[in-house]
Amino acid sequence: MSEVRKIATRESYGNALVELGREHENLIVLDADLAAATKTGIFKKEFPERHIDCGIAECNMMGIAGGLSLTGKVPFASTFAMFAAGRAFEQVRNTIGYPKLNVKIGATHAGITVGEDGATHQCNEDIALMRTIPNMVIINPSDDVEVRAAVRAAYEHIGPVYMRFGRLAVPVINNEPDYRFELGKGVTLKEGNDITIFATGLEVSFALEAAEMLAEDGVDARVINIHTIKPIDEDIIIRAARETKKIFTVEEHSVIGGLGSAVCDVVCANAPIPVCKIGIQDCFGESGPAAELLHKYQLDTEGIYKQIKRNM
Numbered sequence: 271m272s273e274v275r276k277i278a279t280r281e282s283y284g285n286a287l288v289e290l291g292r293e294h295e296n297l298i299v300l301d302a303d304l305a306a307a308t309k310t311g312i313f314k315k316e317f318p319e320r321h322i323d324c325g326i327a328e329c330n331m332m333g334i335a336g337g338l339s340l341t342g343k344v345p346f347a348s349t350f351a352m353f354a355a356g357r358a359f360e361q362v363r364n365t366i367g368y369p370k371l372n373v374k375i376g377a378t379h380a381g382i383t384v385g386e387d388g389a390t391h392q393c394n395e396d397i398a399l400m401r402t403i404p405n406m407v408i409i410n411p412s413d414d415v416e417v418r419a420a421v422r423a424a425y426e427h428i429g430p431v432y433m434r435f436g437r438l439a440v441p442v443i444n445n446e447p448d449y450r451f452e453l454g455k456g457v458t459l460k461e462g463n464d465i466t467i468f469a470t471g472l473e474v475s476f477a478l479e480a481a482e483m484l485a486e487d488g489v490d491a492r493v494i495n496i497h498t499i500k501p502i503d504e505d506i507i508i509r510a511a512r513e514t515k516k517i518f519t520v521e522e523h524s525v526i527g528g529l530g531s532a533v534c535d536v537v538c539a540n541a542p543i544p545v546c547k548i549g550i551q552d553c554f555g556e557s558g559p560a561a562e563l564l565h566k567y568q569l570d571t572e573g574i575y576k577q578i579k580r581n582m
Contacts, residue, residue: 275414276439279472280378282417283435284309287346287376288316289418290425295320296342297425300335302328302349308378310348328353332361332373339372344425347373351380351434355396366430367403374424374431381522382550382567383438383472388557394550398527400432401500407453408500410434410521410529412474415444416497419451427453436522438560440472456503462492465578466510469520470496470529473569477520480574489582499529504536511541518546518578522569525549546581548574 291297291313300322305311314321324331328349335345347354354377355362366373382392400408407427411417417435424431443459459474460481469477474495481491492514494506511517517537519530530547537545550567564570568577 274441276441277414278437278439279411279413279417279435280307280437281309282414283348283376283378283421283433284312286418286421287313290422291317291320294344294425296344298322298338298343298345300324300331300345300347302326302331302353304349308348308350308376310346310376328358329361332358333365335373336365336369336371345373346376348376348378350391351377351393351396352391355399355432356393359399362400363403367405370405370429372428372430374433376433376435378435379437380434381436381471382555382563382569383436383522383560385437385560385563386557389554392555394522394524394555395527396432396434397499397523397529398531401527401532405429406500407431407498408434409453409498410471411497412471412495413440413442413444415442415446415449416451419449420497423451423453434471436472438472441475443475443478451497454498454501454503456506457495457497458492458506459495460491460493462490462514464490464514465516465518465582466492466494466514467518467520467578468494468496468507468510468529468533470499471522473520473522473574476569476571476574479571480578483571483575484578487579491578496529496533499532502532502536504540507533507536508540511537511543516544516546516582518548518581520569520574521549523549525551546577548577
């Protein structure tokens with residue numbers, strides 16, 4: 271049996287920018303002194319004249335991106351999620367979101383899998399922050415195949431887009447020849463009638479593995495990948511709420527304001543059933559190896575399985 275290919279979504283982001291850059295001369299990439307880490311350095315090597323290093327000045331970078339968009343360019347402003355959503359929130363809100371400018375934000379190193387960088391750099395609140403900004407589209411892709419399709423979709427969408435990428439290498443779970451990405455549409459990866467598991471980002475592969483373990487216990491779990499958190503696929507959520515007994519959401523993000531909250535908003539308004547939110551439980555992360563942190567915060571396969579069994 272061949273080994274599953276793994277690649278960090280931040281690296282997929284860098285590769286996707288190069289692919290698009292070859293097709294579109296109006297694509298400009300900005301970075302805040304982190305090109306090696308965000309992988310926009312891959313684009314810089316290919317198109318040095320279209321890469322702008324703004325230095326450690328994330329707020330200024332968002333303003334520059336906004337200005338470039340008004341000249342017909344399509345800027346991709348890149349930095350760590352903590353700085354893109356946290357430090358530069360006001361500029362993203364007022365300079366990009368409010369006038370609905372055509373700016374794409376590539377936020378890497380999201381979640382606790384930043385690992386040894388610790389709580390100050392482990393942004394578990396970025397989706398919640400970006401959800402509050404009108405006009406903002408939020409994408410949290412699960413693997414290399416989905417990232418490359420998502421970056422292309424972000425370029426084609428007219429308006430602000432926030433894309434979330436991780437540091438940790440993750441399995442490629444989507445089949446490229448058959449995969450189709452559509453903004454605002456969830457993807458059913460496994461059918462099931464007992465419960466539904468909605469997962470996003472790197473948690474999708476863990477959710478699939480947890481569903482296999484549940485099957486051994488006689489639990490028929492439906493697994494749905496929610497790659498677009500805003501606008502979210504209300505139809506697929508309502509259908510799952512009506513057809514299964516309970517919903518679980520899984521995310522490498524705070525349970526406050528993220529995927530779980532977005533799913534609950536839809537369920538409460540349309541088809542109320544119990545929802546259990548699996549994620550960061552209103553606490554900060556800590557420094558440590560990514561795999562150990564996922565295990566401690568019960569966000570690996572075993573942790574998801576145990577939490578679902580406990581809350582069945």
